[in-house]
Amino acid sequence: MTSTTLPAGYRQDAKGNLIPEKNIRPIDQARDELVQELATEAKRLHALLSAFKLRAHADIEAFIQLSAEQYRVAIGGKKGNVTLLSFDGRYKIIRQIQESIRFDERLQAAKALIDDCLTEWTVDASPEIRAIINDAFRMDHQGNIRTGQVLQLRRLKIDDERWVRAMAAIGEAVQVVGSKSYVRVYERDDKGAYQSITLDMAGV
Incomplete structure (x- = not known):
């Protein structure tokens, strides 16, 4: 009623x-x-x-x-992010595409290859590299693999053939399951820095 x-x-x-x-x-x-x-x-x-x-x-x-x-x-x-500026540079609009990704079963194969490497490298590998690798496969608070940390492993320059295959498996395991598009508007202040024109009530 x-x-x-x-x-x-x-x-x-x-x-x-x-x-x-x-x-x-x-x-x-x-x-x-x-x-x-x-x-x-x-x-x-x-x-x-x-x-x-x-x-x-x-x-x-x-x-x-x-x-x-x-x-x-x-x-x-959609071709990803784009930035548009007003002629006087006062306003800036950014269109951002954020993809949601997941890993398929090939991630388990990559983890097995990485574990083989770590077992053999235990003596010689630096504690920093071991910590980075182990941390990458830690679950987040929702029990999900943290995709960003896993993908960062591909930036490590390691020549071991198993590592190279593991990184290839990670790349092939990536599955895009969705995307979100955002538009953000900015205005340049008196100091030349761009400040967001907030449209989210919580951020006003």
């Missing part, structure tokens, strides 16, 4: 019961009115932000295509 269908002089409680307003304390009525007013305004602003997000993504994508046409090239789909 919505407020427009409530009988005059009544309010609905959390259990769905109709309560005569004369039986509701003034402070409870005032609280209800405050919450209803703020929630209604929050929903209106949420709708505006959702519309802005859709427009921003569509306009940026259209501009990328327009820019590509100037050079007679075709750009298909």
Whole structure:
């Protein structure tokens, strides 16, 4: 039952019961009115932000295509991050694509090869390298492999043939399971530094 269908002089409680307003304390009525007013305004602003997000993504994508046409090239789909600056440099807009990745079963093969290396290197390997490798395969607080730490292992320059195969297995085990697109807007302050124009209420 919505407020427009409530009988005059009544309010609905959390259990769905109709309560005569004369039986509701003034402070409870005032609280209800405050919450209803703020929630209604929050929903209106949420709708505006959702519309802005859709427009921003569509306009940026259209501009990328327009820019590509100037050079007679075709750009298909999302191509990652892009930064756009106003002519005077006062405003900066960044479109970021963040991919969510997971590892398939080939990660276990990579871990086995790495374990073989560590067993043989126990005497000669530096404690720092062993710590980096072991830490990479630690689970996060949700019990998931921390993809960023595992991928960083590929930056280590190790010539052992097993290590090379392990790094190849890690690369092949990566599976992109989704992506999110973000638009961030910045304004340059008096000192020349770009400050974010925050659209998240928690960050205002």
